[in-house]
Amino acid sequence: MFHFQLIITAIRGLQQNLLRSILATIGVIIGVGAVVSAVSILQGAQRDVLDQFESLGADQLIIVDGKREHGGVTSSVQALVPDDAEKIQQENTELVLRVSPQYQGGGQIKYYQQNVNGFILGVTETYAPMNSYKVDTGRFISREDVRGSTMVTVLGYGVAQDLFGSLPPVGKNVKINGKSFIVIGVMEKKGTLGFLNVDEQAIIPLSTAMARMFGQKYLSMLNVQCTSAAAIPACLEGINQTLRVSHRIRSGTKDDFTIYTQEQMKQRFAQVAKIFGVVLYSIAGISLLVGAIGIMNIMLVSVTERTREIGVRLAVGARRFDILKQFLIEASIISLFGGALGVVAGWAMANFLGEFTQVIKTYTPPIIIVASLIMAIFVGVVSGIYPAIRAARLDPVQALRYE
Amino acid sequence: MIRASQLSKHYHMGESVVRALDCVDLHIPHGQFVSIIGSSGSGKSTMMHIMGCLDRPTSGTVEIHGQTINSMSEKRMALLRNNEIGFVFQTFNLISRTSALDNVLVPLMYTRRSFSSKPAIEALDRVGLSKRAKHKPSEMSGGECQRVAIARAIVNKPKLLLADEPTGNLDTHTGTQIMNIVHELHEDGMTVVLVTHEMDIAVQAERMIEMKDGKIVADTAVDAARRAEILKLNQDAHQSLFRKKSLHPPSSKPLPPQMEAR
Ligand SMILES: Nc1ncnc2c1ncn2[C@@H]1O[C@H](COP(=O)(O)OP(=O)(O)OP(=O)(O)O)[C@@H](O)[C@H]1O
Ligand SMILES: [Mg+2]
Numbered sequence: 001m002f003h004f005q006l007i008i009t010a011i012r013g014l015q016q017n018l019l020r021s022i023l024a025t026i027g028v029i030i031g032v033g034a035v036v037s038a039v040s041i042l043q044g045a046q047r048d049v050l051d052q053f054e055s056l057g058a059d060q061l062i063i064v065d066g067k068r069e070h071g072g073v074t075s076s077v078q079a080l081v082p083d084d085a086e087k088i089q090q091e092n093t094e095l096v097l098r099v100s101p102q103y104q105g106g107g108q109i110k111y112y113q114q115n116v117n118g119f120i121l122g123v124t125e126t127y128a129p130m131n132s133y134k135v136d137t138g139r140f141i142s143r144e145d146v147r148g149s150t151m152v153t154v155l156g157y158g159v160a161q162d163l164f165g166s167l168p169p170v171g172k173n174v175k176i177n178g179k180s181f182i183v184i185g186v187m188e189k190k191g192t193l194g195f196l197n198v199d200e201q202a203i204i205p206l207s208t209a210m211a212r213m214f215g216q217k218y219l220s221m222l223n224v225q226c227t228s229a230a231a232i233p234a235c236l237e238g239i240n241q242t243l244r245v246s247h248r249i250r251s252g253t254k255d256d257f258t259i260y261t262q263e264q265m266k267q268r269f270a271q272v273a274k275i276f277g278v279v280l281y282s283i284a285g286i287s288l289l290v291g292a293i294g295i296m297n298i299m300l301v302s303v304t305e306r307t308r309e310i311g312v313r314l315a316v317g318a319r320r321f322d323i324l325k326q327f328l329i330e331a332s333i334i335s336l337f338g339g340a341l342g343v344v345a346g347w348a349m350a351n352f353l354g355e356f357t358q359v360i361k362t363y364t365p366p367i368i369i370v371a372s373l374i375m376a377i378f379v380g381v382v383s384g385i386y387p388a389i390r391a392a393r394l395d396p397v398q399a400l401r402y403e
Numbered sequence: 404m405i406r407a408s409q410l411s412k413h414y415h416m417g418e419s420v421v422r423a424l425d426c427v428d429l430h431i432p433h434g435q436f437v438s439i440i441g442s443s444g445s446g447k448s449t450m451m452h453i454m455g456c457l458d459r460p461t462s463g464t465v466e467i468h469g470q471t472i473n474s475m476s477e478k479r480m481a482l483l484r485n486n487e488i489g490f491v492f493q494t495f496n497l498i499s500r501t502s503a504l505d506n507v508l509v510p511l512m513y514t515r516r517s518f519s520s521k522p523a524i525e526a527l528d529r530v531g532l533s534k535r536a537k538h539k540p541s542e543m544s545g546g547e548c549q550r551v552a553i554a555r556a557i558v559n560k561p562k563l564l565l566a567d568e569p570t571g572n573l574d575t576h577t578g579t580q581i582m583n584i585v586h587e588l589h590e591d592g593m594t595v596v597l598v599t600h601e602m603d604i605a606v607q608a609e610r611m612i613e614m615k616d617g618k619i620v621a622d623t624a625v626d627a628a629r630r631a632e633i634l635k636l637n638q639d640a641h642q643s644l645f646r647k648k649s650l651h652p653p654s655s656k657p658l659p660p661q662m663e664a665r
Contacts, residue, residue, distance in 0.1 A: 005512050311496070312498065313509060314457070314481070315484060317482065317486070317510055317513040319478055319481040322513055396457045397457050400457075
C-alpha cells in the first residue's frame with residue numbers, strides 16, 4: 001500500500017518541527033552541492049586542458065630540458081641548443097616533417113605612448129605552419145630573418161590591436177624591451193595555443209631573441225612534427241639517438257632532455273587531475289556524510305518524540321513495515337528535496353566561481369544531476385534506516401505507555 | 404466473542420515475578436457489554452492489551468472472533484487490530500499535529516481497501532463532531548478529543564470496542580456524554596469491554612467483572628431493570644444540562660441500593 005496519504009503523513013511529520021527539518025535539509029544541500037560543484041570544476045578543468053592537448057596535434061612531440069635527481073631534489077638540466085633542431089631535421093628526414101625550436105621570454109612592447117606587457121617568442125619559419133597559425137596581414141618570419149638575426153617582429157592579434165588600434169601596423173617601428181623592431185606582419189586571431197594566449201605575444205626571429213635580446217644559449221623547448229601519428233615511436237627513437245650523439249651522452253648515462261608525446265602529456269595531466277580529484281571528492285564526500293548524519297540525528301529525535309504516536313498507529317492496525325516505511329519516506333523526502341536544491345546550489349556555486357575567477361572553467365555533466373539525486377535518496381535511505389528500524393521495533397504497549 | 408483460558412502474563416523484574424494476569428478464564432459472548440473494575444495494578448490494562456492483540460500472553464490461550472491469537476503472526480494481529488478491534492484510551496492518544504479528521508483517517512491508511520475519507524467523515528458524524536473535522540486536538544475540549552478517539556476506533560466498523568478508562572480524564576458530565584455514545588454503539592451490536600474506576604459507570608454495563616492481583620474475583624450480571632433506570636437517569640441528566648443549562652450531575656442522584664452495598 002503506497003498511496004498519496006503516506007507522503008502527506010510524512011510531510012506533516014516533518015512540518016511538526018519545521019526548523020529541525022530545514023536544518024537537516026540544509027545539511028544535505030551543502031553535501032550534494034559540494035559534490036556537484038567539485039565535479040563541475042574538475043570536469044571543466046579536464047575538458048579545458050584536454051582541448052589544449054588536442055590543439056597540439058597527435059603527430060607532435062615536445063622536447064624540453066632533462067631532469068636530474070640529486071639527493072632527492074629534482075632539477076632540470078639545460079642542454080637544448082638551436083643546432084639540435086637542424087640535426088634532428090637532417091638526420092631523420094623520413095620521419096620528421098618540421099622542427100620548431102623556441103625561446104620564450106617576457107617583455108614590454110611599445111609604440112609611442114602605447115605599451116603592452118606580453119610574451120616575446122623567438123622562433124624560426126617553421127612555427128607558423130606547424131601550428132596552422134597564419135598571418136592576418138604582412139608576412140611571417142623567414143629563414144633569412146633567422147639567419148641574419150634581423151630586428152623584425154610579427155605581432156599577435158591582441159598586441160597589434162592594443163598598440164595600433166585601427167592603424168595599419170606593418171612597416172611601423174616598435175620598441176621591444178627598449179630595442180627597435182620593424183613590424184613585418186600581424187598574426188590572425190587565435191586565442192590559446194599550447195596553454196598560451198598567443199594573441200598577446202610578439203614573435204621575433206629565434207637568433208635575435210637568443211643572442212641580441214635575452215643573451216641565452218639554451219632553448220626553452222623544441223617542437224617536432226612527425227610525418228604522421230603512426231611514425232611517433234620511430235620518431236622518438238630517432239630523435240633520442242640524434243640528441244644523445246650530439247650531446248655526447250655516454251651509454252648507460254641518463255638523457256639530458258625529455259621528450260613528451262601528446263599521449264604522455266595527457267597521462268601526466270591525468271595524474272595531476274587524479275590527485276586534485278581525490279582531495280576535492282574527499283571534501284565533498286565528507287560534506288555528504290555530515291548531511292547524512294544530520295538526517296539520522298533528526299530522525300532519531302523524531303522517533304523518540306513520537307513514540308506514543310507510533311504506539312497509536314500500531315494499535316489501530318499499522319504493521320511494523322508501515323511504521324518503517326513512514327520514517328523512511330520522511331528521511332527520503334528530506335534527502336531528495338535537499339538533493340534537488342543541492343544540485344542547483346552546486347551548479348550555481350561552480351558557475352559563480354567560474355565567472356568570478358575567470359580562470360576556472362566549469363562543466364556540469366547531465367549524468368551528475370541524475371547521479372546526485374540517486375545518491376541523495378541513497379543517503380536518505382541509509383541514514384533513515386536505523387531510526388526507522390528503531391521505530392518499527394517498538395513494543396506497542398510500551399510505546400503507548402511512553403511519557 | 405472472546406474466550407480466554409488459563410491466561411497468564413508475567414513480568415520478570417529482576418528476581419521477582421509480577422503476575423499481571425494469573426490463570427484467567429473468561430468468556431465474553433458476542434454483543435455483550437462488560438465492565439472491568441479493580442484497584443490499580445490489578446491487571447485490567449494488561450487484560451485489555453491482550454484482548455486487543457497488542458500484547459501476547461505468557462501462557463494460556465485467547466480466542467477472538469474464533470481466531471486464536473497465540474499462534475498468530477504479527478501481520479495478522481495488525482490486521483485484526485485494524486479491522487475487528489477498536490481501542491479507546493484514557494489519555495485519548497490523538498496525534499496532536501493533525502486535525503480531527505486526519506486522526507480518524509489513520510486506521511484507514513492501514514486497511515487493505517482502497518483509501519477513501521468517507522468512513523472517517525461518517526464516524527465523526529456519528530460522535531456528533533462533523534463540525535470539528537478541521538480542528539486540531541489542542542483546539543478541542545477533552546470530551547471532544549475523546550469523541551474523536553471513539554470515531555477513530557469505530558471508523559473500520561469493528562465488532563469489538565475496548566475502552567480503557569475512557570472517562571478517567573473527564574468530568575462527570577462529559578463522561579456521561581461519552582458513555583451515551585458507548586451505549587449507542589453497544590445497541591448497534593458491538594461487543595464492548597470497558598475498564599473503569601467509577602462504580603456508577605461500571606454498573607451501566609450488562610456484566611461487571613472485578614479483578615484483583617491478576618485474577619477475576621467477581622463476575623456479576625447487572626440487573627436489567629436497574630440498568631434501565633440508570634440509563635434513563637443518565638439521559639435525563641444529559642438533557643437537563645443541555646436544555647436548562649443548570650448543573651445537575653447524575654452522580655448527585657441517589658445511587659441504586661446495589662451499588663451502595665459495595
Ligand atoms: N512492562 C511491564 N514490566 C513490569 N511490570 C509491568 C509491566 N506492565 C505492567 N506491569 C505490572 O503489571 C501489573 C498490572 O498492570 P496493569 O497496567 O494491567 O494494571 P491496571 O489494572 O491497568 O492498573 P491501573 O488501574 O493503574 O491502570 C502492575 O503491577 C504493573 O506494575
Ligand atoms: Mg490501566
